Amino acid sequence: MDEQQHLAVLAVAIPEVEHRPQIALLWVRRQLLNALEDACGDAGVDWEAVLLWDKSDSLYLFVPPPATTIQLAGIFVWALERGLKQRNRDLSEAYQVRVRMALTDGICQLDGAAWLGDPVTDARRLLHAERLRDERLVTPRPPLAFIVTDEIYRKAIIGSRLSDEESFYPVTVARPDGRAEQAWVQAPAYVQRPRTDPEDAPADRFTPARNGGPGRHGVELTALPVARRPLEVRVAAPPQAAISPFDTVADGWSTEHFAVRYASVCGTTRRDAGASRLDGIAAMRHAASGATVFALTDGAPARLHAWQEASAVSRAVVDAIMSDLDAEADQIDWQRAVRQSAWPLVAGMVRPTASGLMAWLVQVGDCAVWLRRGGVYRRVPELAPDQTFALVVTGPPDTPHLTPRVTSLSNADVLLVGSSGVRDAVGGDPHRLDGLLTAPQAPLDFAYGLKLGAGSFGDDRTLFALWVASAD
Incomplete structure (x- = not known):
């Protein structure tokens, strides 16, 4: 040249x-x-x-x-x-x-x-x-x-x-x-x-x-992680969307305690219109503690770079939790972590403890969390008033007393965290996900099943699944 x-x-x-x-x-x-x-x-x-x-x-x-x-x-x-x-x-x-x-x-x-x-x-x-x-x-x-x-x-x-x-x-x-x-x-x-x-x-x-x-x-x-300012969301007429090169994102891994798979797929209506995927998801394994940390963000269609911002928010939340684990802190500062976002989000951590596997979860907005035990699905109970907060579209949410929901996990349990697109796709019947959750699949197969399962869809589908290893 x-x-x-x-x-x-x-x-x-x-x-x-x-x-x-x-x-x-x-x-x-x-x-x-x-x-x-x-x-x-x-x-x-x-x-x-x-x-x-x-x-x-x-x-x-x-x-x-x-x-x-x-x-x-x-x-x-x-x-x-x-x-x-x-x-x-x-x-x-x-x-x-x-x-x-x-x-x-x-x-x-x-x-x-x-x-x-x-x-x-x-x-x-x-x-x-x-x-x-x-x-x-x-x-x-x-x-x-x-x-x-x-x-x-x-x-x-x-x-x-x-x-x-x-x-x-x-x-x-x-x-x-x-x-x-x-x-x-x-x-x-x-x-x-x-x-x-x-x-x-x-x-x-x-x-x-x-x-x-x-x-x-x-x-x-x-030596402390930078506290990124929460992203501000204003609902307005969406400009021409920035096209994401990632129609589908998928990853996963397995440890002696559990297997992790997650995927995010673009809604068919949005993809056919040439628009980008909106959701963001990030997950990481903390080797020293054996914990898996994750964050799922429901993107906002009014944002020009929604797919980039949702992914960045998810990474920022995961990084904040990982930094507390690196520092061997007595408690995770969930309030600091989740204040990275003013969008619908679920963040959490699954970690082996002396009492068995425990899951810590915090939630903003209308994402969904299920626990599949013995073939029966149950919604993880709604967070108490001091553990959740309403989404504020003009600025960061106020989280004065944010604490996580702590749930124990048993052998062969499956923990599921889904975006609103997954929640709407299954309606009131999460058994529509059974074919996807029989056993951990290859990450791309997991994404393929998420895209084709539960009928056609317009909204993005993003799902995090964690299978607890069986005792045998």
Whole structure:
């Protein structure tokens, strides 16, 4: 490609290359490429269209339209950080995948084997900025330190529902001519906590703390997950929907205690009209505790990027619960987790305990939860008044006393969490799901059965199922 083209540029640096054994470096590079591809998929970016420039200790991704910097700075970064966290679990330091990443955009040109253009130069300069390297020194170290130009911050992050602008702070970066310019750094795994009596210092001179503790201007970086602001939902005439590349999402796994399958399929009416799937679902296994954590979000058709936002909300809720499990907290902060959403949602956790398997569930709105025991279905009792709250479509729900519903699970039980589309499809007869629940199937077969079972449907169907292992 010799012609000039407007592209988004993602520059990703692998630190400490010289200190890693070659076999570890090969592992890190492969895991990073896989994580980048997965994050592109989650953000709706066509990985096959991305042009890759490999510089050994860094990678440059040139992303053409229709992908936008809003997608890359929002869902992509969120998904990449989550993917790196998953890959880093239980790995030694040499095999940990931790990166610095910069985002720019503008006119680029390929000259032989080299890429030219101001966005490439700016990305390289930001990638090696001293302030971004400082972010890497905080302990415990986050998997991703992210920096953007001031222009990207203003046009792709401020006001975007896919990014948390308050998790960025301004830094000063030197230009080649010696002049200073402003850029913005985000460390998604950290929050800034001012001291009781902080010094009054200009924001653009903020220096991150080294090895934890307070920075030069009295701002302490604390190893806590960022509390994302709840998404605001306003009911209005829907604009032209952003088309999701995912008509169907399915996954699952099995442990000695239970088997998990979940799927989300686009309603036939919406798909035939060329509209996107609206629901979002996320689930993750916590290896240390043996718990499975999940969140199912009923998307809002009035939202332009509903499928992206619902998926992001589900991931944020799961990440918040996982962070409490990582910290070995005595109690899960369900209120903090569920305040990630102002949409219909069920979040929960199933965990082995000394008393057997226990399920913790919290619910917002009109999703459905069933327990199948001995071939008989029963609705998990409605949550008490202080355990649920009405959906508020103009802002975040008020959850002053949110506590979970705790339910014990017995041998051969099946726990089911379904969206309103599943609830409406089965009506008052959940036995219509029997063919799907006889035994755990392959995830794609589970999704196929969910799509074809219980007749035709217009609304999305999203279902999470957990089979408790039989004693024999």
